[in-house]
Amino acid sequence: xKNQFDFSIALYLFLVFLLQFTNWFLEALKxxxxxxxxxxxxxxxxxxxxxxxxxxxxxxxxxxxNFIGRFLIIEGxxxxxxxxxxxxxxxQLLITLLMCLNGLIYVLxxxxxxxxxxxxxxxxxxxxxxxxxxxxxxLLFNLKWFYILKxxxxxxxxxxxxxxxxxxxxxxxxxxxxxxxxxxxxxxLQYYVLVKAFNVSIDVFQLIVYLGLLFGMVTFIPSxxxxxxxxxxxxxxxxxxxxxxxxxxxxxxxxxxxINVGFxxxxxxxxxTFKRT
Numbered sequence: 001x002k003n004q005f006d007f008s009i010a011l012y013l014f015l016v017f018l019l020q021f022t023n024w025f026l027e028a029l030k031x032x033x034x035x036x037x038x039x040x041x042x043x044x045x046x047x048x049x050x051x052x053x054x055x056x057x058x059x060x061x062x063x064x065x066n067f068i069g070r071f072l073i074i075e076g077x078x079x080x081x082x083x084x085x086x087x088x089x090x091x092q093l094l095i096t097l098l099m100c101l102n103g104l105i106y107v108l109x110x111x112x113x114x115x116x117x118x119x120x121x122x123x124x125x126x127x128x129x130x131x132x133x134x135x136x137x138x139l140l141f142n143l144k145w146f147y148i149l150k151x152x153x154x155x156x157x158x159x160x161x162x163x164x165x166x167x168x169x170x171x172x173x174x175x176x177x178x179x180x181x182x183x184x185x186x187x188x189l190q191y192y193v194l195v196k197a198f199n200v201s202i203d204v205f206q207l208i209v210y211l212g213l214l215f216g217m218v219t220f221i222p223s224x225x226x227x228x229x230x231x232x233x234x235x236x237x238x239x240x241x242x243x244x245x246x247x248x249x250x251x252x253x254x255x256x257x258x259i260n261v262g263f264x265x266x267x268x269x270x271x272x273t274f275k276r277t
Contacts, residue, residue: 019186048073096184
């Protein structure tokens with residue numbers, strides 16, 4: 001029975017491991033949507049740059065340095081690659097905010113037992129996140145505000161790059177949005193597979209709600225530790241009001257981090273190492 005259990009867990013982990021490749025393939029597609037308008041490069045190179053970016057992101061606070069690995073591989077205009085990366089990351093942030101809003105609304109309406117002390121606290125956080133989401137949508141889908149940046153002295157060298165991104169079409173923006181959503185759904189699927197593997201007693205919809213709250217809140221918690229490691233797991237336990245369920249979910253979160261971030265960073269490090277040799 002023990003060997004059968006171990007084999008079953010191994011299969012679940014292998015599936016989550018395979019989904020990691022899907023996750024970063026989608027990120028490469030997202031990155032390439034705008035990049036291909038300015039560079040004639042193979043998609044294989046774009047995918048390598050994404051993995052290299054995962055490595056440089058790992059060694060920078062809040063994973064903000066993913067653009068560094070990308071322009072080390074692509075060897076193009078660093079400013080443009082940085083801005084394209086930021087734009088793609090912004091659409092991923094938009095999905096995170098939208099899913100967090102979904103979780104907050106569900107908790108408010110159905111009184112789900114979480115770390116929130118009162119409805120007033122939920123309403124305040126919901127208002128702040130709603131405002132942030134509205135602002136982000138306005139900024140991403142109407143890039144005319146780039147004109148404002150021409151009056152900022154230290155950004156003058158970036159003006160031509162801003163002008164290139166300003167011409168991003170609505171179709172491209174929608175593709176960025178849907179690829180970001182697809183990546184988020186992959187995260188949900190990875191968590192769901194491990195929820196089944198470890199017999200955690202929550203259904204799919206509850207999982208979506210909890211992940212919406214988890215990702216939405218941990219994104220804005222300052223941390224010098226790569227990938228909010230530790231912070232996210234502690235928040236998992238708080239979300240489930242402590243106990244065995246919270247510990248199991250924290251373990252699942254750690255495994256997803258190791259597979260998605262840790263392993264992909266290792267691949268990225270190898271890509272950068274062999275590039276230099």
